[in-house]
Amino acid sequence: MRAKAPSSAVVRLSGIVAANGDGVESTLQGGSCSVIVTQVDKTALNALIIEAQDKHDAAVEGNQAGQYPAGAKANLQSAIDQARVVANDARADDSQVAAAVTNLNAALQAFVASVIQQAPGDVNGDHTYSIGDLALVASYYGKTSTDPDWSTVKKADIVEDGKIDIADLAAVARKILESE
Incomplete structure (x- = not known):
């Protein structure tokens, strides 16, 4: 944050006339005062x-x-x-x-x-490794990165090699066994 360049002004007073409670007027001596204003940039x-x-x-x-x-x-x-x-x-x-x-x-x-991330292998997004994940990977078996629906099935490519095959099934099965 940088303050905006200070601005300055000179205030001058002259020809000041004051009156007392009886209505008697007096001319006061004028004067001046310098004022510097700094504004913070928000x-x-x-x-x-x-x-x-x-x-x-x-x-x-x-x-x-x-x-x-x-x-x-x-x-x-x-x-x-x-x-x-x-x-x-x-x-x-x-x-x-x-x-x-x-x-x-x-x-x-x-x-x-702090956003919750989907763990690799949790293909169905339920925060557990289960037969449901294995079933999804199996249903996408044989798909590759050249398939038109890859963006939908890519989550089943657990080993991230551009294809869904036995290595992905084994990886999910391993995660299921490790979580028990």
């Missing part, structure tokens, strides 16, 4: 708040691949709310804005990293 903070709020709003908590663990959204929202306090504070200085950006960015990165 553009990056506001953009990050929008980005984080969008990710928060689009996220779903649950236990499936692509979802977030319970409480992850609340943690991110708390960080967003704290950053908004700084963004809305007209007295926030450069270091406070920079700290808010750092903290919100860290919270956002932790949130994104």
Whole structure:
């Protein structure tokens, strides 16, 4: 965060006339005063708040691949709310804005990293290795990366060699045995 270039102005007063309670007027001596105004640039903070709020709003908590663990959204929202306090504070200085950006960015990165990933071999996405996974791999047996539906069946290519064959069936069977 960088502060915008300070602006300065000189305020001059002259021809000042004051009156007392009896209506007697007096001319006061004029004077001048220099004023310097510094404005903190909150553009990056506001953009990050929008980005984080969008990710928060689009996220779903649950236990499936692509979802977030319970409480992850609340943690991110708390960080967003704290950053908004700084963004809305007209007295926030450069270091406070920079700290808010750092903290919100860290919270956002932790949130994104917490997304539940599908484990290799968990072809049906139920977070266990079972006969259901083995059945799916068997149903895709013989498919290769040149098949038009590869993007759909690729998840069964456990050994990641561009084909679904006995090696993939064996890998899933091994995971089932290891998980028992």
